[in-house]
Amino acid sequence: MDQDDILSSLKDYEEILQSEVYVDVDRLRILARHGVPQQIRGEVWKYLLGVERADRCKSPITIPPQRLEEYGQIDKTDPDVAKRIRGEVNRYQRKVKELEGKHFAEQFENVILAYLNTNRNVEYTPGLVALCAPFLYCLDKECDAYYCFERMMQAIDEEVDLNEWVTSWLQNLLAKEMAFEDVLRLWDVYFAILDPLELHPFVCLAILRHVKEKLEDLEQSEIRTILLRLPRLNIRMIVAEAVNLRHETWERQISEDAEL
Structure with a gap:
């Protein structure tokens, strides 16, 4: 996509996202199939995943202050798993320079532990780091990254038996390999x-x-x-x-x- 296409696409997205009454998610889906500009990718993903409600006349599923408060109350402690997450994050950050730094390392640990502690039936696997990474990169707020990550993981859990052996390509949506x-x-x-x-x-x-x-x-x-x-x-x-x-x-x- 050249610069003119990016600017044109960005204007199309902004027109939808700036609507005061209703965000046309169907139009967002059509546009997103051709790629989302990085500047607004996180905002678009929130609507596509249903974290943000399209109808702005009604109360959202969880308005941002409530979302932040709820996320803050989730337990994010498990020393043994935290150590394993830090080890995998360290390896991942050496490969993906966009997510280097202590700030991202802490967010990886918080988001993954919050998810695991909320979903006790799910065991930690290193692939969770790669699956979490795009959300931390694209979303400014850690709590938004968590809720988007959670939505995607719910979809995977419904469709894929994670206890059954499957290749990493299928289980991790190519997040580790691409x-x-x-x-x-x-x-x-x-x-x-x-x-x-x-x-x-x-x-x-x-x-x-x-x-x-x-x-x-x-x-x-x-x-x-x-x-x-x-x-x-x-x-x-x-x-x-x-x-x-x-x-x-x-x-x-x-x-x-x-x-x-």
Whole structure:
């Protein structure tokens, strides 16, 4: 997206977000599929995830002061888990320079512990750090990052059995393997559509197709390295191919059902 496109897109978003009566989330979803400018990505994500209510004439689900107060009351202590989080955050920050620093390290610990202490059935895994990172980067307030993270994790818990073995690609929405900028761009699309977890496996297939030629002549150890740390990707192209793959799968399934 060139500078003129970014400015045009930003104006479109601001027109929606500055509405005094109603934020048109459907329009936000349409725009977000093509990417959200970083300046307002966090604000847009809050609406796409339902943390902010679109109808400003009614009381929001949780108005910001209440949201901050509720978040402040959540227990964020667990020395053993906190130590494990700090270790993974330290490794993650060496890889993702955008989130370096003590400030972010403390936020990672607070948000993840708050989530785990609120959801006692969920066990800590290192992948939670990568899943939390985009929200800390895009949202100014820690409590907003927490509630967006919580909303996304609820969706994952409903669709994916985290106790069942699944690849990191599927379980962590590629947050650990993709370049950070690509994660942000992909999640713009995911939060803009109603069935992101249904599309996600096809995104994974599209990526495999994209990197297939690079993998063909490599040793197993080299293949593993690439799949665990993907090169920069054209997310628009990957998503388009994923949508086509899903459509082809549906058509094939319909055809097979008709033959029965």
